[in-house]
Amino acid sequence: MLRIDRATYDAIVAHARKDHPDEACGVVAGPEGSDRPERFIPMLNAARSPTFYEFESGDLLRLYRDMDDRDEVPVVIYHSHTATEAYPSRTDISYASEPEAHYVLVSTREHGEQTGLVDDEVEFRSFRIVEGEVREEDVEVVESYLFGHTPTTVVYD
Amino acid sequence: MAIEVRIPTILRTHTGGNKTVEGSGATLGALVDDLDTQHPGLKNRLVTEEGKLHRFVNVYVNDEDVRFTGALDTEVKDGDSVTILPAVAGG
Numbered sequence: 001m002l003r004i005d006r007a008t009y010d011a012i013v014a015h016a017r018k019d020h021p022d023e024a025c026g027v028v029a030g031p032e033g034s035d036r037p038e039r040f041i042p043m044l045n046a047a048r049s050p051t052f053y054e055f056e057s058g059d060l061l062r063l064y065r066d067m068d069d070r071d072e073v074p075v076v077i078y079h080s081h082t083a084t085e086a087y088p089s090r091t092d093i094s095y096a097s098e099p100e101a102h103y104v105l106v107s108t109r110e111h112g113e114q115t116g117l118v119d120d121e122v123e124f125r126s127f128r129i130v131e132g133e134v135r136e137e138d139v140e141v142v143e144s145y146l147f148g149h150t151p152t153t154v155v156y157d
Numbered sequence: 158m159a160i161e162v163r164i165p166t167i168l169r170t171h172t173g174g175n176k177t178v179e180g181s182g183a184t185l186g187a188l189v190d191d192l193d194t195q196h197p198g199l200k201n202r203l204v205t206e207e208g209k210l211h212r213f214v215n216v217y218v219n220d221e222d223v224r225f226t227g228a229l230d231t232e233v234k235d236g237d238s239v240t241i242l243p244a245v246a247g248g
Contacts, residue, residue, distance in 0.1 A: 025245070047246075054246035057215050057222040064165075064242050073166075079247060091248030095213060097167040098243065 001138045002102040002126040004028070004076070008040050009141050013122050015042045016080035016106040023053040024106075028076035029067050037075040037102070045079075052091070053079045076126075078104035085109070086123040088134050096129035102137070103127045160188055162239040165214075171196045185218065186229035188239065203241070204229070215242045 008028055016024045025045050028037035041063065046056035055063070067073060077098060081089070086105035088096070096103060107123035128135045159179040164172050172178050178196065182188035186204075193200035205211055209228070216223045217240040223231045233239065 027245075043245075052246070052248050054244065057217075057224070060215060060242055060245060061217055061220060061222075061240065064240075074245075077245060089248040091246075095244060095246045097165070097213065100166065 001140060002037075002076070002104070003035075003140045003142060004037050006141055006143050008037055008076075009124065011040050011042075012076075012078050012104065012106060013124060016108050016122060017111055019045065019080065020108040020111060021050045021082045022048055023050060023080050023082060025053040025055065025077075025079035027063065027074045028078070029070070029072040030075035032071050032073045035075060039072065050082050074098055074101050076102045076104050078106060080106040080108055082108050086125045088127055088129060093129055093132055093134060099128070099130045101128075103129050159235060160233055160237050160239055162188070162192065163241060165241055165243050167243055168199065168202055168241065171199045171202070181235070182233060184229065185216065185223055185231040185233055185239070188233055189229070213244050215244050216240070217242070 012026070015026060018024070023045055024042070026040070026042040029039040029041060030036040031038070043055050043059060043063070045053045047054045084107065086107035088103060088105060092103070104124065104126050110121050124139065126137050126139050128137060159181055162178050162180060164176060164178060169175065178192065180188050180191040180195065182191050189200050189203055203211060203214055203216070210216060210223070218226065218231055218233055219237055
């Protein structure tokens with residue numbers, strides 16, 4: 001299961017909307033072994049394409065070096081599909097190389113600018129991709145990661 | 158002195174879980190051959206049957222992407238640092 005805080009969830013969706021009709025992509029890094037997506041890092045889609053995404057090679061190196069320095073791993077690797085459903089494509093599967101990561105797919109095919117509807121919808125789904133096998137998992141959105149495990153103890157003034 | 162090579166998570170099954178390994182060679186191709194004798198199977202993950210670098214991996218010598226410096230023919234020397242990263246891409 002992917003457990004993600006509301007602010008990060010919203011940031012991923014906002015990024016996907018902003019870059020539509022091109023695919024948006026990025027990472028949410030978190031402490032190694034924690035499985036907690038904490039640090040939202042939108043990346044530039046070097047392909048600037050509605051059907052492909054790719055981290056630029058220099059950006060990729062800086063990203064991984066930065067995560068290494070902080071003892072982080074890419075907990076979430078996200079990208080958007082802008083005309084199809086939020087499910088990993090064959091290309092996505094062939095490139096997937098982080099068996100520990102949650103691969104988040106967002107679809108903007110029915111978002112506002114596309115449909116002209118006020119009540120638009122952006123699909124948000126999460127998958128594990130291990131050795132070419134795709135397994136969908138539940139997504140739980142928590143209001144805040146800090147209190148994610150003890151929601152009943154949160155007291156608002 | 159040797160050439161330090163940083164290994165991504167996905168390839169650490171070949172290096173006994175090690176994040177960095179060391180090897181030698183005058184070119185990146187020779188270095189990969191040397192690494193493969195120490196860590197069997199590694200070469201297959203980096204180089205295609207046609208002898209080209211897989212598009213799924215990015216290789217950097219001292220922070221320079223080898224795609225722009227001659228790929229497997231890129232010259233390397235003791236003290237250089239090589240980083241291997243999985244490409245993050247899809248459709």
